[in-house]
Amino acid sequence: MRNRRTAVGVLALLALAACGNETGAGDGSGSVRTAPRLTGVxxxxxxxxxxxxxxxxxxxxxxxxxxxxxxxxxxxxxxxxxxxxxxxxxxxxxxxxxxxxxxxxxxxxxxxxxxxxxxxxxxxxxxxxxxxxxxxxxxxxxxxxEPPAPLTGTTWTVTSLVSGSTASSLPAGTEKRARLTFGRDGSVRGTLGCNTFRGNVTVTGSTVTFRRTTTTRMMCPAPRMELERVLLAVLDGRTTYRIDHRTLSLTAANGEGLAATAQASGG
Missing domain, CATH: 2.40.128.270 (Lipocalin)
Structure with missing residues (x-):
């Protein structure tokens, strides 16, 4: 009888150990913590x-x-x-x-x-x-x-300029100055590095068409004005867009474009 009780006790301990290792250690509240997810993130x-x-x-x-x-x-x-x-x-x-x-x-x-x-x-x-x-x-x-970012309602910060298959950094001193936000009402607004802008967009499939874009008329140092000139050329008419989780690419018909990233959650 003693051997039988000992065997039952060992089996019970093994069962408890297996339960503790299945999804993580307990937190003292009677619940079991789920192991952090590594893949598919x-x-x-x-x-x-x-x-x-x-x-x-x-x-x-x-x-x-x-x-x-x-x-x-x-x-x-x-x-x-x-x-x-x-x-x-x-x-x-x-x-x-x-x-x-x-x-x-x-x-x-x-x-x-x-x-x-x-x-x-x-x-x-x-x-x-x-x-x-x-x-x-x-x-x-x-x-x-970070969770994925939708096109609309997200503040996109321009991080690089693209010409064909070549990506280049922004002009010195203009980093994080250019941003754009697409509204759910078909509007778009933001800053070009110097002046602010506002306009309308139509989103169809993988294209974004910019219409009636207006800007303020402030003068800024040369690098910021150069960035503004390039961005205005991209944000004019029909562009192809692609979102890779939290990175947005906009490419005009001539191959010129930009890459932007979504503002961090809570940022």
Missing amino acids: HWNVDSVTAGGRTTEAPDGAHVVIGPEGGATGNFGCNRFSAEAGTDGDTITVRRATTTEMGCEKGVQQFETTLSRAFSGELTAAVTGRTLTLTTRTGDTIRLTS
Whole structure:
């Protein structure tokens, strides 16, 4: 009888341990915490620390780890795809391939740093909305999850200019000055880096057509006026738009365009 009671007690302890490991540790309230989700989440890259040096990520850099294997994203300018697999808190990344768009020098340097770090065996740690990936050599990638952004009702901050297959940074001193917001009533408003503007838009499928755009007439330093000139040319008539989670691309018929990112939640 004693052996039978002991066996029952051991089985009960094993069952409790299994329940505790199934979805996470308890919080003392009788409930069980759900393990943080790693795959199927759009992770914005915040920074990379390599060789003791931390570099902030350009807008648009992100990673998505697929639940069935594989990873996609953007290294800061160029998109990438790679083989990837998860095993507990370990992610193994192999054979990344990228597009070959020309990038501004600083962004290109960041792409090189991130692509080297996001390779091989990585240890993942999720805390709330923050993911930290650590390489075997101790370098780290810090990422944050953000919900997808809709076209309308979102404040889009212009981050780069695009000409054909080449992306270029904004003129010095104009960073984060140009913004636009599409209203649900078919309006658009914002700032061009110097002057504010307002107009109407028609959204059909993957196109946005700008109509009756008016601006204020203030004069600003040359770099801001140059940015304004380029943006006015893009925001005139029919453009093709594409949203990649929280990045908006607008491209005119002549191949000239812009990229913008959604203002961070609560920002």
